[in-house]
Ligand code: SF4
């Protein structure tokens with residue numbers, strides 16, 4: 001019997017779910033091997049008998065918190081897809097603002113109608129088996145995850161920083177131009193797409209492991225006279241670092 005797959009969305013732009021639909025040819029191969037039983041972006045039928053549940057979007061309302069618990073209860077394996085689900089994502093920018101003000105800005109006079117909590121990763125509410133970070137998630141990584149899982153093999157995120165991929169692509173480092181880039185402290189896997197197009201890495205794939213973070217701190221100080229704290233202070237866009245738990 002084919003494994004049953006569900007794709008859910010909480011608070012976010014649903015770009016990570018769309019990224020699955022954009023797989024086109026590869027999606028046809030996946031559909032040969034799995035049965036999609038619950039996917040708001042792509043179908044109307046719904047089943048709650050789920051082997052692998054993918055969730056995009058952060059928990060940002062009490063309703064999200066209830067929904068993600070329901071998803072967990074009905075999924076044998078639960079996978080967070082995208083920065084919103086893995087880290088809280090761009091939604092966490094609201095956590096640094098006055099709730100009364102932004103609620104009035106968004107909902108106007110009806111602000112009281114809508115419950116609201118700080119935006120958070122889904123792992124704050126349920127056990128998550130795997131993270132596939134990125135804004136949006138990296139399609140190739142999703143494919144790799146599906147292939148490995150269907151073959152019964154383990155999946156592991158890259159343990160290196162974006163700089164490794166950036167250097168492989170032969171890019172001139174943005175630090176040489178005086179730009180603070182988050183590549184040294186961000187988990188690889190996106191093929192350094194932003195610096196390859198001249199933009200600094202904003203950390204959408206989250207912090208790299210503790211060891212690599214320490215090494216980055218030494219390199220940044222020695223090579224560019226930049227403090228790790230100053231780099232991490234720039235790390236708020238996707239909620240990966242909230243100013244605590246520094247190694
Ligand atoms: S991670 Fe980015 S693309 Fe994915 S749902 Fe969140 S905002 Fe959208």
Ligand code: SF4
Pocket residue numbers: 162163164166167171172173174175181182183184192195200201
């Ligand atoms: S700091 Fe940024 S630009 Fe420099 S190598 Fe790392 S990812 Fe590339």
Ligand code: SF4
Pocket residue numbers: 134135162186187190191192193194195200201202203204205206
């Ligand atoms: S370079 Fe940084 S911000 Fe850009 S996709 Fe990769 S991890 Fe995300």
